[in-house]
Amino acid sequence: MCLLLGVGYVLVLRLAAAVAGPNGGQAEVAVLDGRVVGAANVGQVFTDPRYFWGRPSAVDCNGAGSGGSNKATTNPEYLAEVEQRVEAFLEAHPYLLRGEVPSEMVTASGSGLDPDISPRGARVQVRRVAEARGLDPAVVQHLVDSLAVRPWLGMFGTEKVNVLKLNVALEALQPAATR
Amino acid sequence: MNTEILGVVLQWVLLVGLSYPLGRYIAKVYKGERTWLDFMAPIERWVYKRCGINPEQEMDWKQFLKALLMVNLFWFVWGMVLLVCQGWLPLNPDGNAGQTPDQAFNTCISFMVNCNLQHYSGESGLTYFTQLFVIMLFQFVTAACGMAAFAGVLKAMAGKTTKTIGNFWVFMTRSVTRILMPLSLVVGILLIVNGTPMSFDGKQTLTTMEGATQEISQGPTAAIVPIKQLGTNGGGYFGVNSSHPLENPNAFTNILECWSILILPMAMVFALGFYLKRRKLAAWIYGVMLVAYTTGIVISVAQEMGGSRQIDQMGIAQDMGSMEGKEVRIGSAASAMWGMTTTVTSNGSVNSMHDSQTPVSGMLQMLNMQINCWFGGVGVGFMNYYAFLIIAVFISGLMVGRTPEFLGKKVEAREMKIATLVVLLHPFVILVGTALASGLAAARPELAAAWLNNPSFHGFGEMLYEYTSSAANNGSGFEGLSDNTPFWNISTGIVLILSRYFPIVGQVAIAGLLASKKYVPESAGTLKIDTATFSMMTFAVIIIVAALAFFPALTLGPIADYLTF
Numbered sequence: 001m002c003l004l005l006g007v008g009y010v011l012v013l014r015l016a017a018a019v020a021g022p023n024g025g026q027a028e029v030a031v032l033d034g035r036v037v038g039a040a041n042v043g044q045v046f047t048d049p050r051y052f053w054g055r056p057s058a059v060d061c062n063g064a065g066s067g068g069s070n071k072a073t074t075n076p077e078y079l080a081e082v083e084q085r086v087e088a089f090l091e092a093h094p095y096l097l098r099g100e101v102p103s104e105m106v107t108a109s110g111s112g113l114d115p116d117i118s119p120r121g122a123r124v125q126v127r128r129v130a131e132a133r134g135l136d137p138a139v140v141q142h143l144v145d146s147l148a149v150r151p152w153l154g155m156f157g158t159e160k161v162n163v164l165k166l167n168v169a170l171e172a173l174q175p176a177a178t179r
Numbered sequence: 180m181n182t183e184i185l186g187v188v189l190q191w192v193l194l195v196g197l198s199y200p201l202g203r204y205i206a207k208v209y210k211g212e213r214t215w216l217d218f219m220a221p222i223e224r225w226v227y228k229r230c231g232i233n234p235e236q237e238m239d240w241k242q243f244l245k246a247l248l249m250v251n252l253f254w255f256v257w258g259m260v261l262l263v264c265q266g267w268l269p270l271n272p273d274g275n276a277g278q279t280p281d282q283a284f285n286t287c288i289s290f291m292v293n294c295n296l297q298h299y300s301g302e303s304g305l306t307y308f309t310q311l312f313v314i315m316l317f318q319f320v321t322a323a324c325g326m327a328a329f330a331g332v333l334k335a336m337a338g339k340t341t342k343t344i345g346n347f348w349v350f351m352t353r354s355v356t357r358i359l360m361p362l363s364l365v366v367g368i369l370l371i372v373n374g375t376p377m378s379f380d381g382k383q384t385l386t387t388m389e390g391a392t393q394e395i396s397q398g399p400t401a402a403i404v405p406i407k408q409l410g411t412n413g414g415g416y417f418g419v420n421s422s423h424p425l426e427n428p429n430a431f432t433n434i435l436e437c438w439s440i441l442i443l444p445m446a447m448v449f450a451l452g453f454y455l456k457r458r459k460l461a462a463w464i465y466g467v468m469l470v471a472y473t474t475g476i477v478i479s480v481a482q483e484m485g486g487s488r489q490i491d492q493m494g495i496a497q498d499m500g501s502m503e504g505k506e507v508r509i510g511s512a513a514s515a516m517w518g519m520t521t522t523v524t525s526n527g528s529v530n531s532m533h534d535s536q537t538p539v540s541g542m543l544q545m546l547n548m549q550i551n552c553w554f555g556g557v558g559v560g561f562m563n564y565y566a567f568l569i570i571a572v573f574i575s576g577l578m579v580g581r582t583p584e585f586l587g588k589k590v591e592a593r594e595m596k597i598a599t600l601v602v603l604l605h606p607f608v609i610l611v612g613t614a615l616a617s618g619l620a621a622a623r624p625e626l627a628a629a630w631l632n633n634p635s636f637h638g639f640g641e642m643l644y645e646y647t648s649s650a651a652n653n654g655s656g657f658e659g660l661s662d663n664t665p666f667w668n669i670s671t672g673i674v675l676i677l678s679r680y681f682p683i684v685g686q687v688a689i690a691g692l693l694a695s696k697k698y699v700p701e702s703a704g705t706l707k708i709d710t711a712t713f714s715m716m717t718f719a720v721i722i723i724v725a726a727l728a729f730f731p732a733l734t735l736g737p738i739a740d741y742l743t744f
Contacts, residue, residue: 009360010311013367013402017377020368025378027397027425029385037388039395041374041424044387051388055507063395064273064302064382066419068504068532070659072637073487074740078503086495101495103486107503110422110514110531116507118499156186157430158499158510167388 032168039063043115044164049092049132052117052125052170054163055104056085059112069108082106093128100124116160119148133174143169183512187480190434190516194441195469201442202449202461208357209330209350209454219356226352237343240691243331244684246347247324251291251680254320258287258313262305271306272381273396278304285668290314292679293321293412293556295527295654296671298663300418302396307379314414315403319355322410322557326354328683329447329558332565333454335687335694336586342695344687358443359409366405366439374428377401400426408439411556413527413654421517421530422506433509433530437517440526444554447561455586460709464564467714468523471553475519479540483515487537504532515540522547525556527654534632534641534657541657542737545644548651550725551605556652562686564717569598569689570724571717572708581706588693601685605650606728608674612646613639613732615670630667632659636743640736645671650678 017025028040038044045061046053054061058069071078085106090096102121122144130137147166151157207214227234238246261268262283266276278286282298289296290313299305305314327350334345371377376397383395400416404426407414417423427433448468452461483505486497500511509517514531521528522544533544547553552563573590576583583590617639620627631638641657648655649671656662662671699705707713 009364010315010399010402012364013371013377014379014399016368017371017401021371021377022374025371025376026380027376027383027395028374029383032388036385038385038393039383039425041428042393042395043424044389044393045391046389048389061393063393065300065396066302066417066423067300068419068422068535068658070532070534070632070657071503072633072640072659072740073489073501073503073535073537074637074743075633078633079489079493082490082503083493086493098494099496102499103490103495103497104499104502104507106495107490107501109502110504110506110529110535111417111419111424113419113424114506114508115424118507120496120498121507151182151186152430152434155182156189156434157513158183158507160507164388171388 030164030168032171037168038164040162040164041115043109043113046163046167049128051167052122052129052163053105054117055114056106056108057112057114058108061113063113066111066113068110068112093124095127096124115162115164117163119144119159119161122148122161122166129170133170135173139173140170143173183484183510184480186430186434186510187476187512187516190437190513191473191476193434193438194445198442198445199449201446203453205358205446205450206453208353209333209450214357216357216361223352223356227348230348232348234346234349236346238346239342240331240335240344240687240694243344243347243691244687247328247683248680250320250324250351254317255287255291258290258317259283261309261313262286265306265309268306268308270308270311270379272379273306275303275306281665281668282663285672288672288675289654290317290412290414291321292652292675293325293410293525293559294649294652294675294679295407295412295414296649296656296675297414297418297654298668301416302418307398310403310416311399315406318403318406318410318412318414319359322359322406322412323351323354325556325558326358327351327558328687329561330354331687332562332690333451335690337455338694339587339698340694340696344691344694359406362409362439363405366409366435367401369435370404370432371401373432374425375401375404375432376425397425404436405439407528408436408526409443411440411444411524411526413521415528420528422509422532424506424508427509427530429508430513433513433517436528437513437520437530440520440524440528441554443557444524444560447558448554451561457709463709463711463714467718468553468564472519472523475523475543475547476516479515479519479543480512482537482539483511501537504535506531518544519547521655522653523553523555524560525551525652525654527648529655532658533644533655534659538637538737538741541640541644542733542741544655545647545733545737546726546729548647548653549606549609549729550721551651552721559683563682565686566598566601566682566689567717567721567724568708569594570602571713571720572706574720575713575716576706579706581704584699584705585693585708587698587701588696589699590693594689594692597685597689601682602724604681605678605725608677609643609646609650609729610732612649612670612674613643616642616646619666630661630664632661636736636739640740643732643736646674649674652679
């Protein structure tokens with residue numbers, strides 16, 4: 001029994017991964033200018049105004065020790081923390097009204113490694129990124145739209161934008177010398 | 180219509196739709212009829228031969244239970260040794276250390292009893308070797324044990340007057356080769372195609388776009404995720420379980436994994452109908468369970484999509500619902516759906532942090548586990564319902580002045596005593612455990628500060644959830660609780676043992692006792708159990724016995740939490 005499951009079953013899956021997995025069984029990676037800059041499905045920290053930012057993480061996007069905040073939505077300490085994030089977000093995006101801050105940009109994800117934000121979460125950042133890079137906001141917005149992933153089969157689930165892929169595309173937009 | 184809600188609806192339809200044919204297939208497997216997986220037969224014969232099993236031998240209920248407990252004891256010792264020594268064993272590219280004895284005790288027990296409570300984080304607390312040869316093997320073995328016990332109960336219920344209830348080893352082997360392994364392979368391959376890692380290489384170390392160093396844990400994830408879901412085990416490969424983007428990469432895998440949680444428990448109910456040729460009875464049981472499950476989903480999805488009231492008061496946009504502890508690719512509706520699915524079964528995997536869900540969702544999750552028989556774990560779930568059925572038969576028999584009979588067998592004092600004990604044990608261990616922990620926390624505030632991540636009512640909820648989850652062999656948690664301490668490791672370990680083995684022994688014993696009685700043919704005087712009236716009666720018994728026992732505790736926890744501003 002041990003052999004059948006421990007060896008047979010595992011080997012079949014390992015072979016399947018080598019043949020059909022996106023990266024031969026390893027975590028998929030994102031590449032910029034021939035250099036690996038991250039795992040495509042794992043969130044990373046972005047703080048530079050030239051980049052789109054991902055969601056807050058309770059573990060600083062530690063890919064070797066995932067975790068959420070596990071704070072209750074009624075915990076006063078936690079609510080104060082969210083309030084601080086809202087204020088910091090508004091400071092970085094002075095053109096936004098308070099009611100336009102999407103909640104997912106100020107609440108920590110479950111895994112601490114959420115690679116995605118909602119298209120709305122990206123849209124509110126477009127002007128800041130465009131200004132920091134000296135790009136036309138319409139161009140940046142177009143890029144966001146082209147990378148937004150529709151719900152599965154166009155019908156089921158949420159719409160999302162992968163932050164890392166978006167930033168990679170953003171870098172690729174400008175020639176390396178002018179970055 | 181909102182695409183998030185459509186996703187939940189699709190999920191529900193896939194579950195209900197596919198559980199029927201799968202149920203028919205499972206009934207065939209346990210009856211030993213021909214199925215299209217007969218090419219597994221040589222493998223089964225090889226297993227029987229190597230283990231010295233005589234597949235023809237019939238066991239009575241005592242021999243059957245002895246085999247079941249033996250298998251468990253063997254694997255317990257095996258797991259303890261491997262976990263403590265894992266640091267020196269092969270397949271450990273990340274150099275993780277062995278577990279401490281109290282942690283290994285808790286891990287071992289919890290996987291053994293199909294609970295998968297995890298007081299460690301998969302990335303650092305286990306090696307690839309123990310992931311595969313302890314965690315994954317246990318997940319197969321315990322699921323198969325539960326299914327074998329179920330098959331034994333089926334056989335006992337089908338027989339007219341019989342001493343024997345089938346061969347435990349045969350049921351167990353078939354559960355693996357005909358049901359669990361084939362399904363796991365299909366799910367595993369689909370996960371791999373969608374980007375779940377399956378390799379033996381260590382962590383990837385990368386430089387991020389902003390120049391920081393990031394380590395990405397990976398490994399043979401795709402081998403473990405399918406069986407963790409299908410076997411209602413729930414022990415995640417990574418610390419954050421299926422909210423991890425590598426364990427659950429997109430909306431499709433989320434639907435697939437969530438489907439895998441409930442499909443076997445649902446199919447088991449239909450399997451009962453096909454096996455006993457009492458499809459109407461099965462349909463009514465299924466109906467009661469489905470109504471309870473669906474009600475939970477509707478409320479919880481509405482709560483999570485509606486967002487948190489406190490966040491709303493800050494005046495920001497909550498279009499995606501309450502997003503603390505949730506993932507954008509999954510969304511709040513599918514997270515709520517998963518929360519309900521994982522707690523009606525004994526699965527306990529999560530795709531969002533239950534601690535951070537809204538108070539009402541948290542309460543429903545606890546309630547599901549406290550009732551513990553809406554579908555339930557593979558095999559054992561129906562058997563919990565079975566105990567309630569016996570009680571309902573007895574009570575309604577007395578109410579209308581008829582001899583209580585269940586499927587042509589008289590229910591008498593001995594069976595009733597066992598059923599009552601089984602049913603009452605559950606609230607007993609949960610409430611006593613919680614009382615003990617809160618007593619300690621109240622007496623020594625420094626303990627409360629070290630254990631709890633949230634103050635006041637919600638902090639109490641964290642402790643209540645932990646014991647509820649242990650007793651229901653669920654394994655999810657309000658993970659804010661710092662539970663890797665000797666107190667929690669040992670106290671929940673004891674709860675785990677009590678509430679897995681006592682019920683399973685009790686239920687098989689009832690079935691065995693009933694089976695050996697004289698068969699009384701149905702007559703006009705027999706109480707009909709496949710009717711709406713009787714189903715409502717069972718429902719009422721469950722609500723009164725199971726739910727009301729917990730109401731005072733729930734009031735102090737999530738209900739008070741909900742009412743706070």
